[in-house]
Amino acid sequence: MKILAAMSGGVDSAVAAARAVEAGHEVVGVHLALSRMPGTLRTGSRGCCTIEDSNDAFRACDTLGIPFYVWDFSDRFKADVVDNFVEEYEAGRTPNPCLRCNEKIKFEALLDRAIALGFDAVVTGHYASVLRDADGRVELHRAADDAKDQSYVLGVLREDQLEHCWFPLADTPSKALVRAEAEERGLGVAAKPDSHDICFIPDGDTRGWLAERIELTPGRIVDQDGTDLGEHQGAHAFTVGQRKGLSIGHPAPDGKPRYVLQVRPKENRVVVGPGELLEVDRLVGIRPSHAGAPHPAVATGEWIEALVQVRAHAEPVPARVRWSERDGAPAVEAELAGSLRGVAPGQSMVLYVGTRVLGQATIASAHSSAWNPEALDAAV
Known part of the structure; x- marks a missing residue:
């Protein structure tokens, strides 16, 4: 060949x-x-x-x-x-x-x-x-x-x-x-270190790199109930699961650390709260693709048992999965048997049955049974 x-x-x-x-x-x-x-x-x-x-x-x-x-x-x-x-x-x-x-x-x-x-x-x-x-x-x-x-x-x-x-x-x-x-084989790269991090941000400072390319717009930091906690200088600088750099200035009532739960660009708000609210048990993905022939359940819409992985070297989580629609476009729903921590919209969820990759989808939303963001929508 x-x-x-x-x-x-x-x-x-x-x-x-x-x-x-x-x-x-x-x-x-x-x-x-x-x-x-x-x-x-x-x-x-x-x-x-x-x-x-x-x-x-x-x-x-x-x-x-x-x-x-x-x-x-x-x-x-x-x-x-x-x-x-x-x-x-x-x-x-x-x-x-x-x-x-x-x-x-x-x-x-x-x-x-x-x-x-x-x-x-x-x-x-x-x-x-x-x-x-x-x-x-x-x-x-x-x-x-x-x-x-x-x-x-x-x-x-x-x-x-x-x-x-x-x-x-x-x-x-x-x-x-x-x-x-x-x-x-005499290849000079035998001991060359593996590359890691984002190749076009070789110093690893993603926040600083983005700050040079996205206009900073101050907005509000609120907790999971909608209570105003302070001001941020640009929502893009925050990611779900982040703990450091929140600059709120005063501790939570229970003294426990706060984490970024959501980044809301339309409202220019960053939502923070206790770590346990980062645990999600349901994912919705958009723009799905199939690595090989589509699974028969894609056509029927039935639930199947699968594994869901949301990071390159993360442990996959057992889940019920089905292919459906969201706003008239193909989508994937996953109900997790356990939970995943700190999942952000934009990440990819890759689906497996055994060792086989069924395909992937871009996460549009991640849901926690411990917290309903709709209550926050009403509060703000």
């Missing part, structure tokens, strides 16, 4: 490309230039897609003896990921830019161009499995190494995209073995 290896400059993508070469395929390496500042340098394990990463990707391809190219997707990355990130925060939501990047850049823009150029598949260093059901249709599953499993951030992939995806690291039991293999 003719394979395009997406080379991030890290050890995982380098080993994935090496395995594709070893399997006898015609492999071409490509690094995606996503930064609008081509001189950007990497800081330890912070950031990715920098000029240093591009150089590491080139050296890995040189070692493997395969062609190497750099594709400039910086304009599309800015529009589809960076600008979207700002817009979501302006709307009071907490987005996941990694899912957005996988959806719009790595497995849409990249894959579309690869297919147009005659490639059969795209190889990446993600830890996830693409399997086939009894009818031969593709399914997305968790990787063998639960600690490194990345199926959550791939939950946005559609069936037609999975048909052209290959994840060679799917069955590797641990990251340590991948590093050892890279060392044996």
